[in-house]
Amino acid sequence: MAESILKLTDVAVFQKENMILNDISLEIKKGEFVYLIGKTGSGKSSFMKTLYGDLPLKQGQGSIVDFNLKTLQEKDIPFLRRKLGIVFQDFKLLPDRTINNNLRFVLKATGWIDQPKMDAKIEEVLHKVDMKTKGFKFPHELSGGEQQRIAIARALLNDPELILADEPTGNLDPQTSVEVMKVLQEINKTGRTILMATHDYALILKYPSKTLKCDGSKVFEVVQKAV
Numbered sequence: 001m002a003e004s005i006l007k008l009t010d011v012a013v014f015q016k017e018n019m020i021l022n023d024i025s026l027e028i029k030k031g032e033f034v035y036l037i038g039k040t041g042s043g044k045s046s047f048m049k050t051l052y053g054d055l056p057l058k059q060g061q062g063s064i065v066d067f068n069l070k071t072l073q074e075k076d077i078p079f080l081r082r083k084l085g086i087v088f089q090d091f092k093l094l095p096d097r098t099i100n101n102n103l104r105f106v107l108k109a110t111g112w113i114d115q116p117k118m119d120a121k122i123e124e125v126l127h128k129v130d131m132k133t134k135g136f137k138f139p140h141e142l143s144g145g146e147q148q149r150i151a152i153a154r155a156l157l158n159d160p161e162l163i164l165a166d167e168p169t170g171n172l173d174p175q176t177s178v179e180v181m182k183v184l185q186e187i188n189k190t191g192r193t194i195l196m197a198t199h200d201y202a203l204i205l206k207y208p209s210k211t212l213k214c215d216g217s218k219v220f221e222v223v224q225k226a227v
């Protein structure tokens with residue numbers, strides 16, 4: 001049986017004192033590709049934030065990539081984030097430096113010191129997203145889809161066990177969204193687990209997979225027809 005990457009039991013998600021979601025019990029296993037859907041304001045981002053330690057888990061039990069979310073302390077968060085690859089809608093690349101230096105910055109910040117190893121890793125992740133020749137460019141010199149591919153490359157730097165992607169195609173046109181999705185699918189095929197929040201039902205129809213829905217303060221698995 002595949003190992004558990006994420007397991008939540010009776011979890012509630014809070015923004016400060018406000019309960020956004022409750023009674024969440026679910027499991028994601030190694031190698032799965034899982035969508036998280038739901039209307040604007042239904043709590044998808046809050047759910048994701050709880051998973052990467054941006055919001056504390058105040059109620060229920062949760063384990064993610066072998067970290068206990070309930071007992072997670074501030075000092076543990078950088079170590080948790082190293083085992084997660086996080087991709088956002090707005091890319092969040094540093095505008096004042098090249099792509100290579102964006103990636104090098106993350107490696108240094110996560111403890112890498114050996115230059116040749118860093119260079120090799122940067123080349124490897126850029127190759128995975130088919131952007132090997134663009135490392136010398138600045139973020140503003142790339143299209144939205146290219147910037148998102150770089151953001152995915154950045155998320156891969158520390159070989160994460162789980163990739164959390166919050167609306168990764170939210171700023172992209174339909175064709176570019178499909179290209180970014182193909183990259184995520186390829187990464188999933190190499191055994192990495194992906195949880196992707198999205199509004200893009202066309203993508204879900206094109207690439208059907210297990211789907212969780214945030215609705216009425218609950219998160220539940222839906223069958224494709226009910227999406």
Ligand SMILES: Nc1ncnc2c1ncn2[C@@H]1O[C@H](COP(=O)(O)OP(=O)(O)OP(=O)(O)O)[C@@H](O)[C@H]1O
Pocket residue numbers: 015016020038039040041042043044045046047214
């Ligand atoms: N920083 C915050 N402080 C307080 N409340 C917040 C904060 N961020 C979000 N909320 C509230 O939490 C609820 C869920 O918001 P969240 O951003 O998680 O939804 P979402 O499903 O990700 O929406 P969208 O699809 O628009 O990104 C909303 O009612 C929102 O107003």
